[in-house]
Amino acid sequence: MAKQETKQQTKPAAPDESQAMTVTTSGGSLVAYGEWSDEAMQKEAKEVGAGGEWLKIAVGRTVVRFLPPKQGWPSPFVIQHQHFIELPGSDRPVTFACPKMHEGKLCIVCAKADKLETSGNGRDAKMAQRLRPNKRIMANVVADPGNPEQPVQIWAFGKQVYDQLKSIRQDDENGGNFLDPMNGFNLSINRTGTGKNDTKYVVTAARAQSKLMNMDWIATQKDLRLYVRIPTEEQQRRLLDGEDPRDVWGDGDGFNPRDKKNKDVIDIDDDGRRTAEDDLFDDEVDLD
């Protein structure tokens, strides 16, 4: 009987069964099991390593390639002015793009900050600064760009990284146009620290110019402007009341990336926190 079972395993089977194997238990019955094939392992490793639509930079060195903007896009970067508010008694910060900065509309948080700032009280002024929006810059990048199979991901970073990108772009000797698909180059991001105050990114240019390993990457970039979600006054109130952001934003406002990826959009890296340094050296980011 055991022989017969074994024979069944070796005959051509449906794809799912082709890798199944059996062992005989001490009681003599057969137990079927699969295997962790090289193929499966590689597929998983790719999924685990890829980390979804948003790139998370781990501590250590990560090589990334920035992609040139699609035709018609004004820039490879989209800058978001983002409020990041910790509500008392909640471990989930409220985040949203500032309606005042983006659209010149009423922003409840900015209005509150304006009021605090003029109170003449030092503590209020400090509080006001914490309420101000923080710049988040988004870009389409490929991590591990030596592998043409890698997906394009969105990396959201702060001014610290942006300023280094700008320096590299403007440096004719040791940098240059890293976005060029033919003659650009990879960048190495070295992250140290994981906390709000000790996380640091050092960006350096790869020595050699290189062509993109996969030209299709350019077309598969996301239009990052769709990821800037600006709440109405009512939505601001509801968010600030601690209502679940998924309920506040709803499911049918016609912008898929915003709807589907709501959870990701509110997922802020530690470096997204506004620091005292940000306040001191804050200015508008400018591509030239």
Ligand SMILES: [Zn+2]
């Ligand atoms: Zn605002």
